[in-house]
Amino acid sequence: MKSKYVILASALLISVATFAQKDQIKSAEKALKSGDAQGALTILKDAENMVVNAKDVEQAQYYFVKGNAYLDLANKKVEEGKNLSLAAETYKKLIDVEKASGKVKYSTQAAASITEIKGKLINAAIADSQATKHADGAKKLYDAYLLDKKDTINLYYAASTAVNAQDFDLALPMYEELKKLNYSGKGTSFTAVNKISGNEDGFNNGKERDLAVKLGTHEKPKTEAIPSKRGEIYKNLALILVQKGRSEDAKKAIADARKANPEDSSLILTEANLYLESKDYETYKKLVGEALQKDPNNADLVFNLGVISANAKNTADAEKYYLKAIEINPNYANAYLNLAALKLEAEKPIIDEMNKLGTSAKDMKRYDVLKAQREGVFKGVIPFLKKANELDPKNEDVAKTLLGVYKALEMTAEAKALKATMN
Missing domain, CATH: 1.25.40 (Serine Threonine Protein Phosphatase 5, Tetratricopeptide repeat)
Structure with a gap:
C-alpha cells in the first residue's frame, strides 16, 4: 500500500516540474519579446537541469527560445562573436532533437538562422581583420567553418588569419585539418561588374554569371583560374612546426604532401624553403634544381639561388643567377x-x-x-x-x-x- 503512495508522489513531482518548466519557457519568451534577451537567458538557466527529461517538443522550444536570445544579443553587438557561436550551437541542438523525434516545428527557422549566423561571423571576421584584430577574426572564421564544414574555404581563411595574428598555436590545428582534408582551393572564379553598385560580384558558375549579363544587371564578365593553395598550406604548416622545434615533423609533413600530390610543383618549393630555413643549402639547391626542371622560368627560384650563392661567397654564381632572374x-x-x-x-x-x-x-x-x-x-x-x-x-x-x-x-x-x- 505504501509503495503506491510513493509512485503517486513521484508522478506528482514530475508533473509539477513539467508545468514549472513550461512556465519558465513562456516567461523567457515574454522577456525576449519585450527586448530583454539577457533576462530570457537567466530564466532559461533555471530550467537547464530539467530540460534533459522534458518532452521533445518542450526541449525544441527551450533551445529555440535560447538560440533566439543569444542571436538577439549578438545583433545588439553584445559579445557578438561569442553569442553568435552560442546561438548556432543551440540551434544545432534543436535540430538534433527534432530530427531524433521526427517532429519538425522549429528546425526550418533554426537552419535559416544558422545560415544568417554564418554570414554574420564572416562579416564580423572581416571587420576584425580590418581593425587588426586577427586572432578574433580567425576564431570567428573557424566557427563559421564548424557551422558548415562543406565550406572549407572558411577553414583556410581562419588559418591564414591566425598566421597574420602570429598566433601559431591557433593556426597549427587548422593547418593540420586542412592537410587531413587535402584541401587545395583550386578552382575557377566567375565574376561580373554590378551596373548599379559598380562592385564586382561573384557567381557560383559561368551559367549564372552569363545569365546576369544577358539580363542586363551585370557587365564585364571575367573568368579566372584560382591556383592551388596546397603549397602555401604545407609551407605554413612546416614553418610553424620548425618554429616549435619540430623540424622532423615538418619534413615529414612535406614528404607526405608530395606523395599525395606529385604534380603540385609548389610543394617542391615549400620543401626547398624548409631546408633553406634550416640552412641545409645543398639539399635546398638540389630541390630548387628539381623545381627549375618543372618551371625553368620561375624568377623567384633563380633569384633565391643567387642569394644562396652570395651567402656562400660564390660571387660568380650569384651574379649569374641574379642576371638570369632579370632576364x-x-x-x-x-x-x-x-x-x-x-x-x-x-x-x-x-x-x-x-x-x-x-x-x-x-x-x-x-x-x-x-x-x-x-x-x-x-x-x-x-x-x-x-x-x-x-x-x-x-x-x-x-x-x-x-x-x-x-x-x-x-x-x-x-x-x-x-x-x-x-x-
Whole structure:
C-alpha cells in the first residue's frame, strides 16, 4: 500500500516540474519579446537541469527560445562573436532533437538562422581583420567553418588569419585539418561588374554569371583560374612546426604532401624553403634544381639561388643567377638591388688597401690606381641602382645608396635631381 503512495508522489513531482518548466519557457519568451534577451537567458538557466527529461517538443522550444536570445544579443553587438557561436550551437541542438523525434516545428527557422549566423561571423571576421584584430577574426572564421564544414574555404581563411595574428598555436590545428582534408582551393572564379553598385560580384558558375549579363544587371564578365593553395598550406604548416622545434615533423609533413600530390610543383618549393630555413643549402639547391626542371622560368627560384650563392661567397654564381632572374623578369627590383650590392662588395678591399698606403711617390701612384678601380666599381653599379630605384621608388635604402654613389663620383647634377625626388 505504501509503495503506491510513493509512485503517486513521484508522478506528482514530475508533473509539477513539467508545468514549472513550461512556465519558465513562456516567461523567457515574454522577456525576449519585450527586448530583454539577457533576462530570457537567466530564466532559461533555471530550467537547464530539467530540460534533459522534458518532452521533445518542450526541449525544441527551450533551445529555440535560447538560440533566439543569444542571436538577439549578438545583433545588439553584445559579445557578438561569442553569442553568435552560442546561438548556432543551440540551434544545432534543436535540430538534433527534432530530427531524433521526427517532429519538425522549429528546425526550418533554426537552419535559416544558422545560415544568417554564418554570414554574420564572416562579416564580423572581416571587420576584425580590418581593425587588426586577427586572432578574433580567425576564431570567428573557424566557427563559421564548424557551422558548415562543406565550406572549407572558411577553414583556410581562419588559418591564414591566425598566421597574420602570429598566433601559431591557433593556426597549427587548422593547418593540420586542412592537410587531413587535402584541401587545395583550386578552382575557377566567375565574376561580373554590378551596373548599379559598380562592385564586382561573384557567381557560383559561368551559367549564372552569363545569365546576369544577358539580363542586363551585370557587365564585364571575367573568368579566372584560382591556383592551388596546397603549397602555401604545407609551407605554413612546416614553418610553424620548425618554429616549435619540430623540424622532423615538418619534413615529414612535406614528404607526405608530395606523395599525395606529385604534380603540385609548389610543394617542391615549400620543401626547398624548409631546408633553406634550416640552412641545409645543398639539399635546398638540389630541390630548387628539381623545381627549375618543372618551371625553368620561375624568377623567384633563380633569384633565391643567387642569394644562396652570395651567402656562400660564390660571387660568380650569384651574379649569374641574379642576371638570369632579370632576364626572366626585367622588372625584378630585388634582383637589380642584390646585384648592385654584390658588386659594391668589391669596394671594401680597395678601401682597406687605400687606408694602409703612405705618402711616398710609389704609394701615391698606387692610390691613383685604386681610386680609378673604386670609381669603376661605382660606375658599374649605377645602371642596377637606377633601375631598382625606378621600380621601387619608395625604397629609401636604394635611393640613399644611389645618392652615395653619385656623390663619390662627384656627379653633382644627378645627386641634386635624385635628392629632389627623396624630399
